[in-house]
Amino acid sequence: MNVLLIGSGGREHAIAKKIKESHKVTNFYAIPGNPGIASLATIIGDKQDCSEIVAKAQEYKVDLIVCGPEQPLVDGLADMAEAVGIKVFGPKKCGAIFEGSKIYSKQFMSKYDIPTSDYKIYRNYEEASRYIDKRVTYPVVIKADGLAAGKGVKIAKTPEEAHEALKLFMVDKIFGESGSSVVIEDFMTGEEMSALYITDSKTFLPLIAAKDYKRAFTGDEGDNTGGMGSYAPHNRLNDELRKEIDDKIIKQIRIGFAKENIDYRGVLYVGLMLTEEGPKVVEFNCRFGDPETQVILPLLENDILEVFSKCVNAKLAGYELHWKQAYSACVVLAAGGYPGHYEKGMPITFKNNHPYDFIHAGTKMKDDGTIVTSGGRVLNAVAVASSKSAALTAAYNLLEKVTFDGAFCRTDIGK
Numbered sequence: 001m002n003v004l005l006i007g008s009g010g011r012e013h014a015i016a017k018k019i020k021e022s023h024k025v026t027n028f029y030a031i032p033g034n035p036g037i038a039s040l041a042t043i044i045g046d047k048q049d050c051s052e053i054v055a056k057a058q059e060y061k062v063d064l065i066v067c068g069p070e071q072p073l074v075d076g077l078a079d080m081a082e083a084v085g086i087k088v089f090g091p092k093k094c095g096a097i098f099e100g101s102k103i104y105s106k107q108f109m110s111k112y113d114i115p116t117s118d119y120k121i122y123r124n125y126e127e128a129s130r131y132i133d134k135r136v137t138y139p140v141v142i143k144a145d146g147l148a149a150g151k152g153v154k155i156a157k158t159p160e161e162a163h164e165a166l167k168l169f170m171v172d173k174i175f176g177e178s179g180s181s182v183v184i185e186d187f188m189t190g191e192e193m194s195a196l197y198i199t200d201s202k203t204f205l206p207l208i209a210a211k212d213y214k215r216a217f218t219g220d221e222g223d224n225t226g227g228m229g230s231y232a233p234h235n236r237l238n239d240e241l242r243k244e245i246d247d248k249i250i251k252q253i254r255i256g257f258a259k260e261n262i263d264y265r266g267v268l269y270v271g272l273m274l275t276e277e278g279p280k281v282v283e284f285n286c287r288f289g290d291p292e293t294q295v296i297l298p299l300l301e302n303d304i305l306e307v308f309s310k311c312v313n314a315k316l317a318g319y320e321l322h323w324k325q326a327y328s329a330c331v332v333l334a335a336g337g338y339p340g341h342y343e344k345g346m347p348i349t350f351k352n353n354h355p356y357d358f359i360h361a362g363t364k365m366k367d368d369g370t371i372v373t374s375g376g377r378v379l380n381a382v383a384v385a386s387s388k389s390a391a392l393t394a395a396y397n398l399l400e401k402v403t404f405d406g407a408f409c410r411t412d413i414g415k
């Protein structure tokens, strides 16, 4: 099977490692990739534009496109590729909208009785402002409706902060049209859990649930990021909780997919808050999580291309996933200043000279072969061990072997 992987982050490097292990891969291509992915696959393009991806896929006789990030899916990559007979692991527009529009996903949850926080929808700045003037409970969560590279959520602790966020989203349009409509929702308290499912719309195969650490700094301080570390399996995961999530959430999604004719083939990421009233949905994403994928996939025993093939051919019924009885941990090494402004192009020193002992996220290889930083989340140290603490220790020990100017990580992942 000829496979084309789309994406350039740590998530995609983790997927690439798993694809490389597969017995089913003939030729393995990537667009745009990163140095880690390039050590495993042939890079055949540098733009994540849907028409170009499909043209390259045809040129290289690709059988399956695996899409890591959400943007191409929301833009219709799967629809366009399917029109020329190429399968995509990742939903078509009708499924990607679960991440592409927070308004759509909230309305879907209301319609199908899926537990989530109470919310209001505003498409007009003055009306949203008047609502904030009257609101008495804080914090409140303000979400841009569309995609905003993980930055479109503001937890406002005061009315002033809420007004500021509304102005930034709806008037200043810092996320363009993505912020011209907003969801304003109640703040939920509890522990977060990332529950990911491989689904063909009818069968939902749960992946091992993971814990993601979204705040930038140790002690859950600082702004939200894409994720500064993760571990799996999640501490709170047990059969009882899994059944509760299945009964209250997954069963309802399945009903909704059927009623709305949503043919979803890919990963559905269900971000949960484990509240005192039970699990509630924080968000849906239409793709693997980052950095959750980095800890989930090393524990998966199945051939990943077999899993993807079953999914895109809607043959998941009766198929089983098998998991290593182990724990995995991931610690993100980020560039100073992230998630705000940060420098790029810092040379990275790999003290043991093994750059691919790490998962590459925001790195680039220069013409002279040196690897430099090129993003906010630069490298991930991932380790698997027989206990959670051993996996965390090994991941932190690995981080000792790399450095660049301004590098920082959280020191409390898994604690």
Ligand code: GLY
Residues within 6 Å of the ligand: 212, 226, 227, 285, 288, 289, 290, 291, 292
């Ligand atoms: N780690 C959160 C996400 O992938 O959306």
